Amino acid sequence: MAVINLQKGQKIDLTKGNPGLAKIMVGLGWDEVAKTKSGGFLGNLLGSKPAEIDCDASALLLDANDKLTSKDRLVYFGNLQSVDKSVKHSGDNLTGGGEGDDEQIHVDLSRVPGEVHKIVFVVNIYDCVRRRQDFGHIANAFIRVVNSSNEQELCRFNLTEDYSGKTSLIVAEVYRHSGEWKFAAIGEATRDASLSEIIRRYQ
Template identity: 80%
Template sequence: MINLQKGQKLDLTKGNPGLSKIMVGLGWDAGADKPKSGGFLGGILGGGGAAKIDCDASAILLNAQDKLTAKDRLVYFGNLQSADKSVKHSGDNLTGAGEGDDEQIHVDLSNVPSDVQKIVFVVNIYDCKNRKQDFGLIANAFIRVVNPANGQELCRFNLTDTYAGKTSLVVAEVYRHNAEWKFNALGEATNDFSITELIRRYQ
């Protein structure tokens, strides 16, 4: 397993012959210095205490121009799979409780439509504006890529930056390069209040 730093890239298929499917897991905890009312990915997340933090992970399928060309190419809690069924979401986790992944997105690389060049993985906090919540309330956020055929963790990216005041994260992306698939650790934060706002960047 390879631990990546922000900005690092990794060949997925080139270094793993026969790899055709991946599981992308995202996880988080409530910040140690905060009440257990939620965490970064707490609401994909939540916890005890006051208003729970409900984080939502999504996958955005983009073309060569980094554009989202159809509604069904946004995979999130409201649309659990792309129309072609190549990308599937495990479902919304409202509490973020427990060890391991809080949400998982499964990608069948061999069946991703040929005009999709990139899949971007993002996380936002549900209703963050009204609840006055941001990613400063969470800790130990990560994204990892697993080969579901054998359970091998291919890479992991721990998001160690301070995201206080930020309400959405563009966590990472998987993209085509010379007929292979690569992973790019992004860890970029934005002030978008919802997935609806976030996807405007790709329209």
């Protein structure tokens, strides 16, 4: 079965076309744009260069009103699993280096509580204001969904827009619809400077 490549705004069925699908891995990846030493001649002489860009992926478990009702339903590097253990984070990747997924979030759809209607996946740049970093410094960002039982990649969404000046991304969501689970490619960039600011959108 071929991987479905999505464009911004597109949606697909996850469980309807994959009977028995229960566990998925949501992989998020990005590359840092090639850095150059800064500061002109003196900067080059001293070897100064920008700080590494630390992107953080998180999952927000929302109710039917798109609200985050409990801090236990926020899964990120500081809280690696939801209280019901349906969503688990692989851990923080500080640089985005290497091939493939930089961070992974595992979802057991069969264990997601009935009152959770949507799981939103976001990425923000840690300490972006002090470090003067934005998504203009990031390239090749993507999100993909994999069937955990057989490691088959079900769909992929490559974020190809120019997100210069933006510091957070609402990447995609997995949500309930008519008794099934669907995936939606969002790709909405914001100027939220931290995960706390993103969360305020859902309170």
